[in-house]
């Protein structure tokens with residue numbers, strides 16, 4: 001049995017189609033990532049799966065229960081860490097945790113084993129109000145609160161947004177350990193680099209799933225030769241490359257342009273071509289695609 005099953009879920013707010021016939025399954029103890037930019041529909045999907053919002057169309061099941069008919073069962077079995085507002089800012093670390101334990105009819109002691117590794121990191125600050133914690137510590141406390149009733153399925157909506165790089169890395173380590181304890185995790189993120197840390201991922205944009213794959217499988221979806229190109233004037237280079245017959249796509253990536261070509265070409269051939277056209281300092285390097293390259297390629301295909 002799948003731990004989460006989503007079947008053609010659609011949701012519209014006025015004219016905005018937040019989700020359009022979204023379907024996927026998450027296996028038991030799988031770490032499944034939902035990756036997409038702001039406004040892609042991730043939070044809407046989380047609210048539907050945690051029984052806080054009704055879909056317009058489609059069915060969904062969590063831990064074997066229907067999200068509408070069996071919503072009470074689901075609420076006992078899931079942990080939810082929403083993107084914002086999951087902690088009481090004026091309550092201390094300890095009080096927040098006791099509060100969440102109490103509303104689920106349990107105690108911190110009863111399930112301490114599950115949160116221990118995470119809680120010891122914030123325990124020195126247990127008397128501090130949650131509002132006065134750093135981003136990374138707030139995130140750890142919110143995770144402890146979402147875990148305190150020993151959920152079967154954990155929903156984490158953008159848990160690493162606005163958190164420093166070290167805390168982000170630690171957070172993913174914690175998720176790996178929770179998965180090893182048999183907890184199914186659906187996690188959303190706008191950070192493409194976090195895709196490689198999941199067992200499988202769904203790329204989502206404008207309410208539609210672009211693809212579902214393992215991180216490795218996703219890389220194999222990108223078959224065109226890809227190059228990072230740099231020259232003195234990036235804008236001029238972009239305009240120039242867009243006009244060339246060998247160009248398939250060209251997109252800005254920081255200080256580089258990412259170029260895909262129809263045919264495999266040696267780096268030197270492209271470089272010489274650019275130099276002959278006045279880009280004296282042109283540099284061309286064949287590169288492996290990132291998740292962002294795949295995302296952009298897939299989203300331009302569906303536009």
Ligand SMILES: Nc1ncnc2c1ncn2[C@@H]1O[C@H](COP(=O)(O)OP(=O)(O)OP(=O)(O)O)[C@@H](O)[C@H]1O
Pocket residue numbers: 013014016017018036037038039040041042043044045158
């Ligand atoms: N209550 C609402 N009323 C109207 N429109 C909404 C509402 N909630 C979300 N939307 C719109 O639905 C779309 C999907 O929003 P959603 O919050 O699910 O996306 P998201 O991927 O979680 O992005 P974000 O990180 O910005 O929350 C967006 O265009 C958003 O503006």
